[in-house]
Amino acid sequence: MPMSVVPERLFSMHRQIAGKLTGPFTKWIVLVVVLIAAVGLGSFAGKLLDVQDNEISSWLPESAESTQAIERLDAFQDPNDMGTTVVYYNEDGLTDAQLAAIEEHAAEIEEIEGVTEVVTPARAQAAGIPIPYVSEDGQVAKLDFTINRGDEVWYDMPDVAEDIRDLTRTDGVEVYVAGAGGQTADQAAAFEGFEGRLLLITLLAVILILLVSYRSPVLWILPIFTAVVGLGMSMGLLYFLAKHAGLTINGQTQFIMMVLVIGAGTDYALLLVARYREELRRHEDRHEAMAFALHRAAPAILASAATVVVGLLCLMFAELNSTAGLGPANAVAIAVTFVVMVTLLPALLVICGRWVFWPFVPHFGTDEPTASGFWARIGSSIDKRPRVVWVGTALVLGALCLGFFRLDTSGVPSDEIYAGDEVDSVIGQELLNDHDLVDASTPVQVVAPAADAEAVAEAMTGIEGLDDPMPPLVEGDTALIQASLQADSIAEESKDAVIEVRERVHAVSDEAQVTGWTALTMDIETASERDNKVIIPIVLIAVLLILVALLRALLAPVLLIGTVILSFGAALGISGLVFDLIYGLDHVDPGFPLFAFVFLVALGIDYNIFLMTRVREETAQHGTRRGSLIALSSTGGVITSAGFVLAATFAMLATMPMTFALQIGTTIALGVLLDTMIVRSVLVTALNLDLGGKIWWPSKIDSVDRSLPEPGSEPEREKVAALD
Numbered sequence: 001m002p003m004s005v006v007p008e009r010l011f012s013m014h015r016q017i018a019g020k021l022t023g024p025f026t027k028w029i030v031l032v033v034v035l036i037a038a039v040g041l042g043s044f045a046g047k048l049l050d051v052q053d054n055e056i057s058s059w060l061p062e063s064a065e066s067t068q069a070i071e072r073l074d075a076f077q078d079p080n081d082m083g084t085t086v087v088y089y090n091e092d093g094l095t096d097a098q099l100a101a102i103e104e105h106a107a108e109i110e111e112i113e114g115v116t117e118v119v120t121p122a123r124a125q126a127a128g129i130p131i132p133y134v135s136e137d138g139q140v141a142k143l144d145f146t147i148n149r150g151d152e153v154w155y156d157m158p159d160v161a162e163d164i165r166d167l168t169r170t171d172g173v174e175v176y177v178a179g180a181g182g183q184t185a186d187q188a189a190a191f192e193g194f195e196g197r198l199l200l201i202t203l204l205a206v207i208l209i210l211l212v213s214y215r216s217p218v219l220w221i222l223p224i225f226t227a228v229v230g231l232g233m234s235m236g237l238l239y240f241l242a243k244h245a246g247l248t249i250n251g252q253t254q255f256i257m258m259v260l261v262i263g264a265g266t267d268y269a270l271l272l273v274a275r276y277r278e279e280l281r282r283h284e285d286r287h288e289a290m291a292f293a294l295h296r297a298a299p300a301i302l303a304s305a306a307t308v309v310v311g312l313l314c315l316m317f318a319e320l321n322s323t324a325g326l327g328p329a330n331a332v333a334i335a336v337t338f339v340v341m342v343t344l345l346p347a348l349l350v351i352c353g354r355w356v357f358w359p360f361v362p363h364f365g366t367d368e369p370t371a372s373g374f375w376a377r378i379g380s381s382i383d384k385r386p387r388v389v390w391v392g393t394a395l396v397l398g399a400l401c402l403g404f405f406r407l408d409t410s411g412v413p414s415d416e417i418y419a420g421d422e423v424d425s426v427i428g429q430e431l432l433n434d435h436d437l438v439d440a441s442t443p444v445q446v447v448a449p450a451a452d453a454e455a456v457a458e459a460m461t462g463i464e465g466l467d468d469p470m471p472p473l474v475e476g477d478t479a480l481i482q483a484s485l486q487a488d489s490i491a492e493e494s495k496d497a498v499i500e501v502r503e504r505v506h507a508v509s510d511e512a513q514v515t516g517w518t519a520l521t522m523d524i525e526t527a528s529e530r531d532n533k534v535i536i537p538i539v540l541i542a543v544l545l546i547l548v549a550l551l552r553a554l555l556a557p558v559l560l561i562g563t564v565i566l567s568f569g570a571a572l573g574i575s576g577l578v579f580d581l582i583y584g585l586d587h588v589d590p591g592f593p594l595f596a597f598v599f600l601v602a603l604g605i606d607y608n609i610f611l612m613t614r615v616r617e618e619t620a621q622h623g624t625r626r627g628s629l630i631a632l633s634s635t636g637g638v639i640t641s642a643g644f645v646l647a648a649t650f651a652m653l654a655t656m657p658m659t660f661a662l663q664i665g666t667t668i669a670l671g672v673l674l675d676t677m678i679v680r681s682v683l684v685t686a687l688n689l690d691l692g693g694k695i696w697w698p699s700k701i702d703s704v705d706r707s708l709p710e711p712g713s714e715p716e717r718e719k720v721a722a723l724d
Contacts, residue, residue: 021343022290022350030347034340038229041236048235051242052249061319064523065502069515072447075475080148082157083442084181086164087428089174093138101170102141108167109145112160118145131467131484135435142437147181154188161185161424178428180442180517183414186423190657191251198255201655202262203228205648213270213641219356222348223269230340231261234333241332248325255656256326257333259665263649264308264334264603267642268301268341271610274638276349280362290350298342300613303550304606305338310542311602314535319527323591375636375681379629382686390686393678397566403573406580408587411525412659414488416585419654419662433488438467442489442517443482444501452509453479459504465497489517498522528590536597540565543605551612555697559687560608567679568600571671578666589660596667603646603668604675607639611680615688616696624695628688636681643676 021030060067086109088094088102099121106118120143121133134141149156161177168175177185203224210220234257241247275297279289312334315327354361382389415426422430432438444466448456453472460469460483469483483501485494498518505512540561547557572593580586614635618627650672653665688695 022287022294022346024287027287027347027350030343031351034229034344034347038233038340038344042229042232043236044239045232045235048239048242048249048254051239052251052254060321060520061523061527062321063319064520064527065513066515066519066523069445069447069513069519072478072513073445073480073515075478076473076480078148080150080153081146082148082153082181082184083179084145084147084164084177085179085428085432086143086145086168087176087178087431088141088168088170089176089431090139090172092172094134094141094173098170098173099134099141101173102143102168105168106143109143109164112147112163112167114148114160116146116148119143131438133437135437137435140431140435140437142432144179154184157181157185158189158192161189165424176424176428176431178425178432182425182428186418186425187658189423190418191255198652198656199231199258199262202259202649202652205652206262206266206645209641209645209648210266213637213644214273214357215360216357218358219273222345222352222356223266223273226269226340226345226348227262227265227337229344230265230337231258231333233340234261234336237336238329238332241329247329248321249329250322250325252322252660253326253329255653255661257330259649259652260330260599261333261337263646264305264606265337265341266645266649267606268304268338269345270638270642270645271301272297272341272345273349274635276346277357277362278634280354280357281364281366284364286350286353290346294342294346296617299550300610301338301342303546303609303613305334307543307546307605307609308334308602310546311539311598314539314542315598317535317538318531318594320524320531320591323528323531323594373633373637375640376629376633378636378681379632379685382682383625383629383689386686386689390683390690393683393686394566397570397674397678397683400573401566401569403576404569406576406586407572407592409590409593410587411490411521412585412587412589414490416587416659418657419583419585419659429488433491436486438484438486443484444498444514444518445516446481446501446505446512446514448479448481448505448509448512450474450477450479452512453481455508456505456512457481459508460501463497463500463504465493466501485518490521494518495522525590528594531591532594532597535594539598539601543601547605547609550609551616551696553696553699555691556612556695559695560605560612560684563679563683563687564601564604564608564675566683567604567671567674568597571600571667571674572596574670575663575667578670579663583662585659585663588663592660592663592667595664596671599650599664599668600671600675604671604679607643607675607680608684610639610642611635611684619693619696624691624693625689628685632681632685639680640676643672647672647676 021027060070086105088098090098103120103122106120106123109115110118119127119129119133121141124131124133133143147153147157147160149160161182164177165175176182206227207220207224210223211217214220235254238247238249238257242249272293276290276293279293279296280286283289283292309331312327312331316324318324318327349356354363414429415422418426444460446456446460453474456479457469457472460466460481462468463483465486467484467486469481473480473482485497487493495518498514498516499522502514502519505514544557544561547560548554551557575596579588611631614631615624615627618630621627622630647669650665651669653661654669656662656665693700
């Protein structure tokens, strides 16, 4: 069979499938089946919170020393024990009456469920504890305790912290809940109830953009309804996977999934609706129009969704549990959203009919307005000197990449974890640091064989930034040696102290392992750096293979990958300037580059896929150069709208009170706008116009281009005009 016959056979078969999905009778079957599935899965969406795992173990790298040491701590403490510090501050100095009130608070705090080992200034002095509990200037005092609420500690700590504030309220004294318990309370409070608020403001932002894009008071309802259905089904399915298949879901995974599904789902809807509107002008029967539209748009949407899914699944190679869990969960959500968008949305559009586009109804036989629109004029401008355009654009983007060097990926200090107003745990920790009080809730912990306990304790003595160790605790063959840090648990001096502890104790005992809040943070940073080096190349290779299969070429996919990498670098560069000069946040999480890369490459390549699949489609009839101009004019408006939708959804993350959400939302929004407005419209189009049919190497599908003169020349414009 001749090779030219194969694509035609596939075209016919694909069109038949598309037609059956949206036929006069089958559209109702599709509608009923999808809605039944939506009701069934969606009824479990609200239970996804019940299976979230926000414990520290769900984030840690399994192979890390600190993680392994935690498992050996069971002999000495419950793994759910959480050290908490209550900080008292009076600028004029704490009075004797106020110090006496602190002692009285201890008995009341001990009445709280799960609280043990309350240590106050007087109790510390009586027990001979060498750590000070009142500052030398008398302005700050503290009390420490341990709380254990089992697996519910994440959900309980905000209420516990509020109870403690009520119990410890003292006239003339500021009270803050700090330590590990305070940090957990503040983080849980930041996420508490935010899923609903985030979803609402995201939907409102998308609705506003759709109203402007469609210029219809009705049409926006269908994409939004379909996206919400996709989100509900995704959350319901993820509930079952988390409950019965061991999939890890945490707060970070869920809030990213919400904006990702709404943003990506709406993008798919925009592409399908735009193609359907085109076909309605060419076909009198709306069912036939949808069959052609779905046939033409579905491969691009599938390739787009597959790129995101594969990119996210690559995160499974991460050493960090939180990153590894985020990938498959969001990949499932995107896959479900794709299925919903190519089944439910087409059925709804065909059922509603042409009137849903009112007041700008695409009547049969009318002209396509994009042929002479804004993006057609942009294409004509680029066509005059395409090489100058793409070289100049690439140089500007390359210059923007230099801003990347302003990003400090060593980790976010405690005073920058929260965006906006400082929270209790941060203020309390700052008071402890400023007044030379040790935060005993986050000690350095070393687990070692009992026979090596004294040698390990001796090795931990005299380390800068670390108090001398407490007497070793021995249970059976295992010993626990603890020492308090003299600074914030994630300050550089604390990290240096832990590094020295590890060097010294490993020298005296091969089986000694160091853990604690600082060690955990350091191991997370190390795992993040490793994941950046391993996963980024894997994602690039996977996306490249998808593009090769879709475009059936090598040069075009390589160039597209290069443009997206350039866009990613520019987005990071701009972000570095924004974070430092506008937000005043010059630190980022070590995992930030990886998250930004995966989402920007997987999502940013979408717009190149939407454009290049249309270029390839038009090339068969018009040649690559002319086909590129037609593709830009046809897809320019819808891709721009899609970019604004996705940028707006991720920008909504910036409304969360967490620095990581603010930074990742800002960077992805900037990167998506760069992709849609500059990379796809200017850089890629200029490359297509400059290279012509060579872009499809080694394929030879461009017989028209071989007879065209150089791009931008007068003879070429005359020949292109003749093609019209």
